[in-house]
Amino acid sequence: MNLLELHGDHAQPTDDRSIRRWDGATSVFVSAAPRLFAIGLRVLHDVGEAEDVVQETWLRWARADRSVVISPPAFLALTTTRLAINVAQSARWRRETSAGPYLPETTDRSVSPETAAERCEAVDTAIQLLLERLTPVERAVYLLRMAFDYPYRRISEILRLGEDHARQLVRRARDHLANGRRHQVSTAAHRRLVRTFLAAAQTGDLAGLEELLAADAAR
Structure with a gap:
């Protein structure tokens, strides 16, 4: 390179x-x-x-x-x-x-323990900041848009809000990440979101992440 x-x-x-x-x-x-x-x-x-x-x-x-x-x-x-x-x-x-239909494995043998540690460290840090500085709905929109490139129309369907509102929330999330106040974070909520995010990134199955983010945003 x-x-x-x-x-x-x-x-x-x-x-x-x-x-x-x-x-x-x-x-x-x-x-x-x-x-x-x-x-x-x-x-x-x-x-x-x-x-x-x-x-x-x-x-x-x-x-x-x-x-x-x-x-x-x-x-x-x-x-x-x-x-x-x-x-x-x-x-x-x-x-x-x-070769044929996919048969899921219980473990991903292509990923070494060192890689798994690197991945968890990076995700852990990023999720911690999102939890500390963003509201649940800001966090949901930001993750779906910035981490997984969801179109705004799909985000609006998942979170039940307008597309323009979703765009505003992304801009607001960026401002809050740069200048927002830190709030205390639940350890259980942090671990749950990290685990769900990693599962979505590793498998490509985003249903669980969508459900978690939508539930948090609706509270």
């Missing part, structure tokens, strides 16, 4: 303040890159695919609104994990399509 080449894919900063912000973002990513590559390699067991995932993580980081990212290392680790899981699931889907 050549960061200089990737850097060239984006418009160059035009003032000293923008340059400092861009240099800071690049420095954060470069320092995290070895860990991100390790995550990708542990999930995918392929150097080339792991490098591709890290490159895509860089592009996501370069396009992200970094002013609302509370923990860049957690953001980068979670993004890399999600992308690697998507690649692994896509490859497995292609194998299953040609």
Whole structure:
């Protein structure tokens, strides 16, 4: 992965303040890159695919609104994990399509204990911040939109609110993540949401996460 080449894919900063912000973002990513590559390699067991995932993580980081990212290392680790899981699931889907119906395993043998720990650490940190700073409905909209790319129409159906309201809630959630007050978080609620989020990310079955978020938002 050549960061200089990737850097060239984006418009160059035009003032000293923008340059400092861009240099800071690049420095954060470069320092995290070895860990991100390790995550990708542990999930995918392929150097080339792991490098591709890290490159895509860089592009996501370069396009992200970094002013609302509370923990860049957690953001980068979670993004890399999600992308690697998507690649692994896509490859497995292609194998299953040609070989026959999918038979679920009780454990995912492709994921090492180290990878599982990295994944849990990143998700744990991100979920903690969402619980501390967002209301249940803000959290529901933000997770569905930002983590799983749900269209606003589908979000409005799940949470029973208007599409415009959902868009407003995403903007409000970003503001609260950047500047909101921290609230005490229930340990049980934290563990439940982390467990449900990880299950959704690992399996692609989002029904449980949808149900949990909708129930919390309706309270």
